[in-house]
Amino acid sequence: MNMEFTSAQRSLIESESGGFFEACPGAGKTQTIVERFARRGSARSRRGVALITFTNAAAEEAQRRCTHKPELLQAPNFVGTIDSFINRFFAAPFYKAKFRRSPTFWESWSSLDIATVQGFKGRSISLDEFRFFRGRAELSQQARRGRSPQECKSLEQRAFQKLKSLLKAGHLDSDTARLLAEVEIEKRTYGIGDLVSARFEEVIVDEVQDCNSADLLILNTLRDAGIRLITVGDIDQSIYEFRGTLVSEVRDFVESGNRQSRINTNFRSSPAICKVVDSLREGSGTDIAGGVASSCEIPVHLVGYGKISDIGPSVKSVMSQYQELSQPVFLAYKGDDAALAAGGRAKGRLSSSKVVVLARSCNQLLNPSSTSAKRTRALIDIGLSLQRLHPDKVLAKASEEKYLASLGLTKGAYRELCLRFAVAAGDPAGLPPSAYREKLVKAVDRLEIDLNRKSLRTPASEVWIWEEAPSAEYQYEHSNIHQFKGMETDSVTLIIPHGWQTRKTLQEWREGVGSEARRVLYVGASRAKRLLILAVHNEHLREVKEILERDNVPLALS
Numbered sequence: 001m002n003m004e005f006t007s008a009q010r011s012l013i014e015s016e017s018g019g020f021f022e023a024c025p026g027a028g029k030t031q032t033i034v035e036r037f038a039r040r041g042s043a044r045s046r047r048g049v050a051l052i053t054f055t056n057a058a059a060e061e062a063q064r065r066c067t068h069k070p071e072l073l074q075a076p077n078f079v080g081t082i083d084s085f086i087n088r089f090f091a092a093p094f095y096k097a098k099f100r101r102s103p104t105f106w107e108s109w110s111s112l113d114i115a116t117v118q119g120f121k122g123r124s125i126s127l128d129e130f131r132f133f134r135g136r137a138e139l140s141q142q143a144r145r146g147r148s149p150q151e152c153k154s155l156e157q158r159a160f161q162k163l164k165s166l167l168k169a170g171h172l173d174s175d176t177a178r179l180l181a182e183v184e185i186e187k188r189t190y191g192i193g194d195l196v197s198a199r200f201e202e203v204i205v206d207e208v209q210d211c212n213s214a215d216l217l218i219l220n221t222l223r224d225a226g227i228r229l230i231t232v233g234d235i236d237q238s239i240y241e242f243r244g245t246l247v248s249e250v251r252d253f254v255e256s257g258n259r260q261s262r263i264n265t266n267f268r269s270s271p272a273i274c275k276v277v278d279s280l281r282e283g284s285g286t287d288i289a290g291g292v293a294s295s296c297e298i299p300v301h302l303v304g305y306g307k308i309s310d311i312g313p314s315v316k317s318v319m320s321q322y323q324e325l326s327q328p329v330f331l332a333y334k335g336d337d338a339a340l341a342a343g344g345r346a347k348g349r350l351s352s353s354k355v356v357v358l359a360r361s362c363n364q365l366l367n368p369s370s371t372s373a374k375r376t377r378a379l380i381d382i383g384l385s386l387q388r389l390h391p392d393k394v395l396a397k398a399s400e401e402k403y404l405a406s407l408g409l410t411k412g413a414y415r416e417l418c419l420r421f422a423v424a425a426g427d428p429a430g431l432p433p434s435a436y437r438e439k440l441v442k443a444v445d446r447l448e449i450d451l452n453r454k455s456l457r458t459p460a461s462e463v464w465i466w467e468e469a470p471s472a473e474y475q476y477e478h479s480n481i482h483q484f485k486g487m488e489t490d491s492v493t494l495i496i497p498h499g500w501q502t503r504k505t506l507q508e509w510r511e512g513v514g515s516e517a518r519r520v521l522y523v524g525a526s527r528a529k530r531l532l533i534l535a536v537h538n539e540h541l542r543e544v545k546e547i548l549e550r551d552n553v554p555l556a557l558s
């Protein structure tokens with residue numbers, strides 16, 4: 001590798017003690033840890049070095065960079081994802097010792113047809129909808145919707161039995177593999193910790209901020225067993241709380257080790273973008289622009305918008321000043337916001353408009369290409385939506401039994417009513433939102449359904465996906481921020497929508513309080529190399545401007 005490493009990068013490459021190396025965005029973590037791995041992994045030692053990443057893409061990248069020294073990829077070394085490390089060095093030996101045969105690993109249960117349980121209506125639910133603990137299962141909040149507590153409890157019991165039978169038959173997913181590792185770490189039945197420490201002298205972990213509790217327990221065990229542990233990451237890029245990663249646990253873990261100096265040269269972004277990233281960071285570190293973009297003097301552009309469709313034209317006008325830059329990628333917390341702003345089509349999944357929710361269910365029920373499982377689900381959803389719109393707020397949230405008793409209907413009769421409602425309202429395909437709302441109201445009248453009409457407001461055209469395709473005038477690449485993590489691009493349009501969540505996030509940003517939503521913005525902003533356009537809803541424009549000015553971000557207002 002011909003790259004000249006900075007002194008901070010070299011201190012990671014050459015460290016004798018190990019510990020946690022905090023690295024800013026664009027710090028060149030991959031090159032740095034691969035360089036260390038290449039040096040240490042080829043030293044003639046009885047014990048090997050493991051290089052652990054979080055995604056298959058990162059593992060492949062590391063493997064690709066090691067092809068010049070094939071011995072690096074051979075035993076006793078290891079390069080792979082954390083899942084494959086846990087499967088291979090903890091779960092497989094545990095399983096083999098206990099059951100005297102090898103297990104089969106699945107990335108998730110949805111890839112295994114038989115990993116399901118049957119609900120009350122005969123619908124099958126994947127085991128991925130459950131979280132498993134020792135001795136019990138817990139159904140996800142989303143899958144609970146529309147199910148009685150009794151059904152949920154019964155599903156959880158059956159899911160746990162199913163997990164046990166799959167385990168006996170030799171099937172493990174990544175969470176179950178972690179459970180086995182935890183059991184072994186606690187009970188030390190098979191001495192697996194000793195086997196791992198006999199195999200590895202050093203373990204290097206990239207993106208440590210993405211570890212969940214089980215991962216941290218495993219890393220702690222490695223460290224306690226005397227393995228040199230090198231962890232690299234950026235706590236402010238920890239954005240997987242919904243997957244069980246707790247930033248406080250990661251922080252405690254890295255603080256309990258040997259904290260090393262911060263790698264703070266950002267080789268990706270311009271000075272202005274580094275300033276925004278500093279401002280968004282909860283921690284006190286500051287980044288120094290040190291790559292080719294360090295001489296780029298383009299300020300951060302702040303554009304306000306009222307309607308999401310205003311963003312495309314504003315971005316076009318900003319881009320007309322920078323002919324040399326490639327078109328920006330639109331990023332937002334919600335993929336739908338990014339898609340709509342970029343001139344694409346939202347999936348409509350995230351809109352909470354009651355008319356959109358009913359339109360989606362009616363579309364699924366009446367669309368000839370829907371599967372029967374989808375139709376059954378849609379019919380249940382219609383029933384639930386109509387109940388939630390009942391003018392009596394207590395009844396609107398009551399159990400299905402209570403609600404049906406108040407209507408004097410059996411379940412079957414209520415389903416029939418819902419079906420007649422859907423047929424009367426019709427398929428929304430091809431209709432504008434106002435026309436479909438009228439059809440819904442007429443169907444309600446005709447069937448004398450007791451319902452709060454004020455809640456049936458005409459939805460904004462941006463969330464209406466059933467009319468003709470959007471115009472192609474302003475079309476940009478787009479993504480939600482989570483999917484764009486780890487990537488970089490010349491220009492980014494980062495969308496800050498309106499609403500209470502943004503209000504809260506901006507308050508946290510202004511007051512220096514850390515939060516997942518603030519970290520998501522940090523990840524989004526730090527993907528840009530030369531141009532960052534912040535598209536902020538007019539409701540929040542002044543506040544964002546004040547924060548950026550306070551933090552001395554070079555700014556251009558459009």
Ligand SMILES: Nc1ncnc2c1ncn2[C@@H]1O[C@H](COP(=O)(O)OP(=O)(O)OP(=O)(O)O)[C@@H](O)[C@H]1O
Pocket residue numbers: 003004005006009023024025026027028029030031234237267268291485486487488526
């Ligand atoms: N010492 C260096 N000299 C020049 N360029 C470097 C150096 N180190 C890294 N780079 C370049 O910096 C860019 C950013 O590196 P990389 O994508 O690995 O960052 P990262 O630390 O993974 O960032 P993030 O965590 O934000 O995704 C890459 O284009 C890389 O080639």
